[in-house]
Every structure is written in C-alpha cells, then in structure tokens.
Amino acid sequence: MSTRQDLPRDIRLMNFTSGALVWVFLLGAFLVAGNWFLRQPLWAIRSVQVEGSLQHVSATALRGEALPRLQGNWFTVNLAAAQKVFDQVPWVRRAVVQRVWPLSLLVTLESQKPLASWSEGTTTAGLVNTDGELFEANLGEVQDMGLPRFAGPTGSEQRVSQMYATLTQDFAPMKWKISALELGTEGNWRVQIDGGPSLDLGSDADAQAFRQRLQRFLALAQGVQTHYGRRIESADLRYSNGFAVRLQGVDAPGVQPGTTMKKQQGMATGAR
Template structure:
C-alpha cells in the first residue's frame, strides 16, 4: 500500500518550521558565543612556556608579549600570539595552542648561533648566524663571540657562506690551524682567515673548487715553510688564485738583507711562490 504525498500546505509548514528552528538555534549559538567572548571566566590567566628558553625568562617574555595580546580564550588569535613571541630576541619559532578554559601553552625554539656576521672585529652592526644559515639580531653580550668564527658577504648568501666554511675547515686541519673567518666579496672573491691571523686568498668559484685549491696548498705549504725553518703556524698570507701555483708569505722570513733605506722607500716584503 503506497502512501499518498503530503499536501503542499503541510510541506510548506514543515519547511518553514525547519527554517525557524535553524534560525533560533543559530541565534542562541551566537548569543552563547557572545556571552563567552565577554565573560571574565575565559580571560587568559596563564601562559605556559617551555622548550628552548636559555636566553629568555618570564620577565622578558611578559614585557615583550603581554602588551600585544588581545582577546580571551575563544577570541584570541593564535597567529598574533605566535608573531608576538617570535618578535622576542633569540626566539626562532613559537608553537601556540589553547588549553581550556583560560590558558595558552607556548613551546619556543631558539636560534642556535654558530657564527658572527661582521665585516671585521670592530663592526658595531655585527649580527649572528643560526645553524640553518639565518641571520638574526641579539645581544652579543649573551654569547662568547670570541669563540665563534666570523663570516661576511652578501646577506642573501649567508647560508652558502656558512656551508662553505664547514666544508673548508677540515681541509685546513692538517696545518694545525683553524679557519676562523671567511669573507665573500661583492666581486665573488673568497678570503679565509686562520686563527694565527694568516690571510688566505681563495679566489672565485664554487665550494668544490675552493676545496681543491686549498688541498693543494695544505699538502705542500708545510714543506715550503720548513725550508725557512718555520712551521705552518708562520703563514702570514697566501694567494691561491694562480692556476698551478700559490704565493706564500711567512712571518719573519725575508730575502732582503739589512741596508740603508733607499730613496725609493722601504723594500716590499718578498713572497715565496710555490708551483702546485
């Protein structure tokens, strides 16, 4: 036995009732949310911070973040909270979540400085480089900058310069000298600095080319220094930009004997040139 369809007026009444019910429900929901948005019971009363907090404390975080927070548990924008925390010195990333009914939980990830970004040791605008190659500003007094290598070059190539330093350091290890500085000039010339103050002109090229030149130099420089009764620690300067040779200057080594000053001025410091 088939059921006959409901009359049109009954169907219209049912549809109207459904619409009215949905409208009342939405209105009640909006009123409830409005009440919750204004009720002091849901004000943010606590912010739990964990993670990497070596360079920050509760006072610093409160002073930097609290004035920028707007809203309560339901209305606060977590993106704004994240941005506020990431504006604090040393904070690399912040992860924020709500904890009902009135608390925020923030996990911080700090920058890990691995190098100093400075033109020279007197650069007052020095910055720091994170392990990922990101430049950031921080209080240099919080870091032992003397223990960090110094890098310089186009800021957009900071990550590349950091990676090149990491690739070159093991190459110079046989000299019992540590690479403590690396510069990339605007013209694309690479220049390295040893911990004894020695300067190494590496020339142009990719990391692989710099490594190959450096290996040839490291393999023979101690032998050249030994001829003058010097160790590799006496390297004052070297120029590796020659195709199959390099120029080397050693501390305390000269081929000029003592004599009266020339009218043309003092003689230049001679260099030892080694064929590669």
C-alpha cells in the same frame, strides 16, 4: 481526518518555510549567545607555560614581551598568530603554542644557536644561526662567545655557513680556527685564521679546481713554515699551478707544488 498530505501544496510550503525560519533564528541566536559567552573575561588566559631552551631569554621576559600582544581569550586566541608573536621575540627561532586546560597556553620554544656575526658591506646586520639563517639580537650578548665574523652579499648566509663548515674540517689537521670568512661580490672567498694567516681562496665556481687549490696549499703549508722557520702571514691561492705566500717578514711568491723549496734572496720560490 485530514493529514498533512491533504493540505494544499502552497500551505505545506508555507509551513515548511516558517519552520525553517524558526530553526535558523534559533541557531543564529544560539551562535550569538555562544559567541558572547566565550568572549567574557571569565575565559581570559591566566598563565603561559614556557618549555624549551632559554639560554638568552628568560621565561619572565618572554611573557612580559609577548603576552600584551596576544589578542583574544583562551577560546578565541588565534594560535597561529600567537605563534608569530613568540617567533618575533629575540633569540626565539621557532615557537609552538597550544591550549592547555585550565585557561593556559603552553609555549614550546626552540632558541637560536648563534654561529657567527653577519655583515653586509661595512654594516653588521645581525647574527647567523647554525642553520645558516640570519636573525636579529643584541650583539653585546655574544661578545664573550668568540664567534667568527661572516660577510657576504644579501641572501648568502647559508652558503657562507656551508663553506665555513667545510673549511673547518679542512683546517682541522692544521689546528686552524676561522675568525672571519667573507664571500666577495665577485664570488671570491677570503679567510682569516685566528692568530694565523689570511687566505685568498679565489672563486669556487669550479668546485673541483677550488678543492684542488686548497688541498695543494694545505699539503705544503706546514712544510713551507718549517723550511723557512717563519709562519705564513698570508697566502694567495688563486693560481692554477701554484700559490703565493707571504711569510712573517719575508715575501714568498710563486711557490710551486711538488718541488724542493730553497731560500734565495729572502724569497721562497719553487726550484725550476
């Protein structure tokens, strides 16, 4: 009785090749059939569940805007591409998309939290969120929120947001609320206090000197207002050894730290 090993080598090789081709054909046919089966309308996405904060966008509007842009069915939809679709919906900062049986998608949203409006030059470019990121939205939706106005060169949103957080703490003892903060092209900072003075803070290239100038002004500002019985209208803090202020109705340049204030010809000056 002959065995497989008794067959000539070329016959054995031919049999192996034939068997391999049969398996390749069957596997290919299985894959084609499976791909065809998974692409049938039977597996179309039937619902989208939305979770997370939806302060500025409704679940209905979200589905209406994003669903027509999804490609594929429950099996074939690209979750990364779907996530990008939801990320592009206004007021959505980040979306996570998951498949949920039966034939549903679960979308978990993180909404944008607006911190301020953002301008570049004379153009309002959008809003800045609490993470210092620029995003687009209908500005009419935030008119009643009393957001401050930020301005600065392109790409400086996070830097301006960080300065806003620092100055907010600095101004807290004065009960000053920032209504506008601008970073100039030359690196100078300008602040407008809501119902209060406008401040030219100068550059923060030397962080220590910048802090010293600001703290010196804040330490003396209330005393200046009390002494002259007038509110500060504006102040220039760019001087290394003092600051200049304009009181309501009175110009007051040259205020020096650590000196006694006196009124002289309508000017507030440091006694020398």
